[in-house]
Amino acid sequence: MKKLSAALVILFAAGSAVFGGGSGQQGKGQVPLVGIAMPETHVQRWQKDGANLKAAVEKRGYRADVAYGDADQNQQNRQIQTFLTNGAKLLIVANVNDGVGAAIADAARDKVPVIAYDRLIMNSGDYDYYITFNNFKVGQFQGQGIEEGLNLRSATPDSPKYITLFAGSPTDNNAKFFFDGAMSVLKPYVDKGVLKVVGPYPPDSSDNANFQRIATENWQAPVAKTRMENLLNGDAAGVTLDAILAPNDTLARAIIEACLADAKYNKDAGGKLPVITGQDAEFASALSIKNGQQYMTVFKDTNKLAEAAVILADQVIKGETPNIPGATLASGNLASIGNTGKKTVKAYLLEPVIIKQGNVNVPVDAGFYSASEAEQLK
Ligand code: BGC
Numbered sequence: 001m002k003k004l005s006a007a008l009v010i011l012f013a014a015g016s017a018v019f020g021g022g023s024g025q026q027g028k029g030q031v032p033l034v035g036i037a038m039p040e041t042h043v044q045r046w047q048k049d050g051a052n053l054k055a056a057v058e059k060r061g062y063r064a065d066v067a068y069g070d071a072d073q074n075q076q077n078r079q080i081q082t083f084l085t086n087g088a089k090l091l092i093v094a095n096v097n098d099g100v101g102a103a104i105a106d107a108a109r110d111k112v113p114v115i116a117y118d119r120l121i122m123n124s125g126d127y128d129y130y131i132t133f134n135n136f137k138v139g140q141f142q143g144q145g146i147e148e149g150l151n152l153r154s155a156t157p158d159s160p161k162y163i164t165l166f167a168g169s170p171t172d173n174n175a176k177f178f179f180d181g182a183m184s185v186l187k188p189y190v191d192k193g194v195l196k197v198v199g200p201y202p203p204d205s206s207d208n209a210n211f212q213r214i215a216t217e218n219w220q221a222p223v224a225k226t227r228m229e230n231l232l233n234g235d236a237a238g239v240t241l242d243a244i245l246a247p248n249d250t251l252a253r254a255i256i257e258a259c260l261a262d263a264k265y266n267k268d269a270g271g272k273l274p275v276i277t278g279q280d281a282e283f284a285s286a287l288s289i290k291n292g293q294q295y296m297t298v299f300k301d302t303n304k305l306a307e308a309a310v311i312l313a314d315q316v317i318k319g320e321t322p323n324i325p326g327a328t329l330a331s332g333n334l335a336s337i338g339n340t341g342k343k344t345v346k347a348y349l350l351e352p353v354i355i356k357q358g359n360v361n362v363p364v365d366a367g368f369y370s371a372s373e374a375e376q377l378k
Contacts, residue, residue, distance in 0.1 A: 033063045034313060035083025037093045039119070040071040043219055043250050045280050045302055046094065049118070052306035053092060060314050062089070071218040073099035084110055090313050094118045096218075097171035101126070113316050116345070117309055120173045125342035129316065131309045131327065133300045134349045135174050135337070139181020141354040142277040145296035146243045147185055149275035150195075157193035161242040163274075164198045164231055166224060166255065167205070168247040170215040176205035177337075178247050178279070186245070199235040216247070221254035228258035240264055243275040249285035252278035252294050281355055281363045283373045290360050290377055299353040299363045308350060324348055 034057045038050045050066040057064035069076030073096040080103035094117040101124045107114050114127035150161045168175030183204050189195035202210035216224045246252035263269035278285050281299040288294040308327045315322045330337045330347040338347030364374045
């Protein structure tokens with residue numbers, strides 16, 4: 001008996017050497033914990049991301065804790081502290097804003113590696129990995145959707161098209177990538193005078209004053225809806241908008257709602273919706289595209305992103321050199337995607353897909369929706 005317990009002590013000690021690290025209270029020999037911090041639930045994808053990540057972590061034999069920050073960085077920081085106190089071995093974090101830096105510094109102090117998930121954690125030098133989609137390309141797809149929907153290649157200055165611009169949260173680094181990608185396609189048409197911007201016009205996100213004017217704090221749909229209503233009664237009152245650059249599906253649908261209240265844009269009153277972009281391939285937007293309201297979206301297969309992030313997590317925990325099927329390490333001029341302002345972290349990129357009425361089947365076939373949702377998209 002004595003021998004057996006001595007053997008067990010050695011076993012547990014070995015276990016904690018493999019799975020040790022972190023100054024928290026993780027019991028010796030316990031299954032290592034991965035902490036998953038998601039930013040919000042009001043944009044549907046994050047609920048799925050949280051659930052997908054948890055399942056993928058558990059599939060690899062770890063324990064997983066998921067917390068949602070309700071778009072409140074202080075709340076998310078407290079959640080991260082709890083992960084650390086509980087002895088988390090690694091953190092996967094999609095942050096709310098730069099205020100996460102203090103919590104990431106605590107993780108570094110505890111030697112707990114952090115993977116920035118989908119959103120780059122800016123102004124921090126305390127972590128090494130980032131996994132996301134090519135977000136500049138997401139924006140390019142939005143720009144191309146408008147280019148095609150308005151047939152801008154054939155447009156002439158004597159009959160210009162009118163557009164109004166929206167961007168995502170000014171505190172989310174992705175919002176800048178999306179906008180800059182879109183403007184890389186649209187700005188040449190503005191310069192030629194064939195596309196006229198109604199309302200504030202930042203040529204790119206570095207025009208901070210105007211970018212703030214078109215940005216949507218915390219990606220909140222009611223904020224975008226109110227701004228659209230104000231535009232319709234203000235800057236856009238005297239024109240008919242041909243397009244609206246909307247940065248994601250949640251905001252696109254809020255903008256559509258505001259437009260439909262205006263006869264000019266309501267089919268039932270003889271009007272026509274502008275070409276409206278989106279992102280995330282949320283079911284409601286896929287249906288809206290199928291029904292001819294929203295013009296396009298961008299499918300980012302977040303099931304694959306979660307799986308890739310957890311492969312990365314597993315390799316980091318095991319001290320292996322990351323090698324992730326389906327994700328490319330950003331290099332060359334893309335390497336700056338991982339530039340936090342304090343250091344350049346390794347950025348792994350997955351590819352987005354543009355979705356229009358003709359290929360709504362792509363996310364359906366990828367198993368992105370529930371069976372009943374898929375049925376409605378047929
Ligand atoms: C994500 C988008 C999402 C947005 C709002 C961005 O960081 O990349 O997929 O729509 O946040 O939650």
